Amino acid sequence: xxxxxxxxxxxxxxxxxxxxxxxxxxxxxxxxxxxxxxxxxxxxxxxxxxxxxxxxxxxxxxxxxxxxxxxxxxxxxxxxxxxxxxxxxxxxxxxxxxxxxxxxxxxxxxxxxxxxxxxxxxxxxxxxxxxxxxxxxxxxxxxxxxxxxxxxxxxxxxxxxxxxxxxxxxxxxxxxxxxxx
Amino acid sequence: xxxxxxxxxxxxxxxxxxxxxxxxxxxxxxxxxxxxxxxxxxxxxxxxxxxxxxxxxxxxxxxxxxxxxxxxxxxxxxxxxxxxxxxxxxxxxxxxxxxxxxxxxxxxxxxxxxxxxxxxxxxxxxxxxxxxxxxxxxxxxxxxxxxxxxxxxxxxxxxxxxxxxxxxxxxxxxxxxxxxxxxxxxxxxxxxxxxxxxxxxxxxxxxxxxxxxxxxxxxxxxxxxxxxxxxxxxxxxxxxxxxxxxxxxxxxxxxx
Numbered sequence: 125x126x127x128x129x130x131x132x133x134x135x136x137x138x139x140x141x142x143x144x145x146x147x148x149x150x151x152x153x154x155x156x157x158x159x160x161x162x163x164x165x166x167x168x169x170x171x172x173x174x175x176x177x178x179x180x181x182x183x184x185x186x187x188x189x190x191x192x193x194x195x196x197x198x199x200x201x202x203x204x205x206x207x208x209x210x211x212x213x214x215x216x217x218x219x220x221x222x223x224x225x226x227x228x229x230x231x232x233x234x235x236x237x238x239x240x241x242x243x244x245x246x247x248x249x250x251x252x253x254x255x256x257x258x259x260x261x262x263x264x265x266x267x268x269x270x271x272x273x274x275x276x277x278x279x280x281x282x283x284x285x286x287x288x289x290x291x292x293x294x295x296x297x298x299x300x301x302x303x304x305x
Numbered sequence: 306x307x308x309x310x311x312x313x314x315x316x317x318x319x320x321x322x323x324x325x326x327x328x329x330x331x332x333x334x335x336x337x338x339x340x341x342x343x344x345x346x347x348x349x350x351x352x353x354x355x356x357x358x359x360x361x362x363x364x365x366x367x368x369x370x371x372x373x374x375x376x377x378x379x380x381x382x383x384x385x386x387x388x389x390x391x392x393x394x395x396x397x398x399x400x401x402x403x404x405x406x407x408x409x410x411x412x413x414x415x416x417x418x419x420x421x422x423x424x425x426x427x428x429x430x431x432x433x434x435x436x437x438x439x440x441x442x443x444x445x446x447x448x449x450x451x452x453x454x455x456x457x458x459x460x461x462x463x464x465x466x467x468x469x470x471x472x473x474x475x476x477x478x479x480x481x482x483x484x485x486x487x488x489x490x491x492x493x494x495x496x497x498x499x500x501x502x503x504x505x506x507x508x509x510x511x512x513x514x515x516x517x518x519x520x521x522x523x524x525x526x527x528x529x530x531x532x533x534x535x536x537x538x539x540x541x542x543x544x545x546x547x548x549x550x551x552x553x554x555x556x557x558x559x560x561x
Contacts, residue, residue: 126471126522129460132444140377149371150449151458154363161361171364175371182375240358262355268320287316294351303350 125151130194137185145182152195153178155264156202162259163206165248173209177202192273199264199274207252239302246296254289257282311341315348446557454478461557468527474503476518484513484525493525 136144156177161170181188181198188197247255260266260274272279297303314331317323323331334341443463450457455476462469468491474480482503486492493513496506503517513525 125458126460126473126524128462129444129447129471132462136444137377140379142377144444145375145377146372147447147449149368153368153371154360157363157367158361162358167361167364170361171367174367175374178371179375182377186378236357239354243354243358258355263358283320283322286320287313290316290319290348290351291312294347297351302354303347
C-alpha cells in the first residue's frame with residue numbers, strides 16, 4: 125500500500141473511522157496471517173495471533189508514530205505476539221535441536237508439498253530471532269531496512285541473522301535429505 | 306579463502322548486497338573451486354525454495370472476528386459545516402471540489418469477452434469518506450476488490466496538487482484494466498510511480514487502458530474537463546483478459 129494512502133487511513137482510524145480500519149485490515153490481514161503462520165507453524169495459533177495483533181494495533185492507534193510505516197508496526201506487534209505464544213506453549217512442540225549431522229542424509233526425491241513441510245519444520249527449529257528475519261524477508265517481502273525497523277534492531281544485525289539463519293536452514297534441510305551438501 | 310567468507314559472499318549475493326570488489330572476489334572463487342560453485346547452487350536453491358513456499362489462505366471468518374472485536378479511539382464529533390467551511394478557505398480545495406463535484410467513480414472487474422459481470426456485495430464497497438481539514442493527503446474513497454488470483458485497490462485522494470487516483474494490482478495472470486471516465490468531468494493528465502508501472506498504459510478519452518500482472522501500481526493526476534458540475538458519474542473498469550473468473554463491480558464516490 126502506498127505510504128500516503130496508508131497514512132491517510134491511519135489518520136482516519138485515529139479519528140474513529142471504522143471504514144478506514146477495515147481497509148487497513150483488508151490490505152494487511154493476509155500477509156500478517158502468513159507471517160504468523162510461518163512463525164508458529166499452526167493455523168489456529170496464527171489466526172489467534174493475527175486477531176490479537178490487529179486488535180492491539182487498532183486499540184493503540186492513537187499512539188502510532190506517523191514517522192513509521194503502519195506495516196512495520198503491525199508486523200512488530202505480530203512478531204511479539206507470536207513469540208509470546210511460543211513461550212506460552214513452553215516450547216513443547218519445538219523439534220529437538222540436534223547438533224548438525226555431519227553425515228547428512230542422501231538427497232531424496234520429494235514433491236513440492238513435502239518440500240514445503242520440510243522447510244516449515246526446519247523454520248521451527250530456528251530460534252525465534254533467526255526465524256523472524258527469515259519470515260519477514262521471505263514471506264513479508266521486507267528489505268533490510270524494513271526488517272530493522274520492524275524488529276527494532278540495526279540493519280547490520282538483520283544481515284548477520286539472515287546469514288546465520290540461512291546457514292542453519294541449509295544444514296538442516298540437507299540433514300533431512302532435501303538437498304545435498 | 307575459508308568457507309565462512311564464501312558463505313558471507315553468497316549471502317550478500319542473494320540480497321544484492323555485493324560490492325564490485327566482492328563480485329570479483331566471488332567470481333574468482335567460483336571459477337577456481339568446484340566446491341564454491343556447488344555451495345552457491347545450494348544457497349540459490351534454498352533461496353528459491355523459500356520464495357516458492359505457498360501462501361496460506363486467510364481462515365474463514367477471521368476478518369469478521371477482527372472487525373467485530375476491534376476497538377478504535379472514540380470518534381470525534383464532526384459537523385458538516387465545520388470541515389466544509391474550513392476546507393473551503395483553500396483556493397486549491399475550492400477548485401478541486403468544483404472539479405470533482407458530483408463525481409461518481411465506478412470500478413468494475415470483469416472477464417475478457419465474458420458477459421458474466423456480477424455486482425460485488427455491498428459489504429465490499431466501503432463507501433465514501435468525507436475529507437477533513439489538516440491532512441496533507443485526504444482520502445476521499447477507496448475500493449478493494451479481490452478474486453481468484455488477483456487483488457486490486459483503487460483510491461481517490463485529494464492532495465494539494467489536486468485529485469489523485471491511485472490503482473494497485475496484484476495478480477497471478479496478465480490483467481487488462483479499462484478505466485472509463487465517461488461523464489465524470491475529470492480525466493487523467495499524468496502518470497506517476499513509473500518505476501513499477503503497468504506494462505501498457507494507453508489513454509484514449511474517455512478510456513484509460515492498462516495491462517500488467519504481478520505487483521503493479523500507478524497514480525493518475527486528474528484534471529477537470531468541461532462542465533464538471535454537470536457530470537455525475539465516472540466509471541473505472543478492470544478487465545481480465547486471460548482468466549475465466551467471476552467478475553465484480555464496485556464504485557468510488559466523491560460527494561459534497
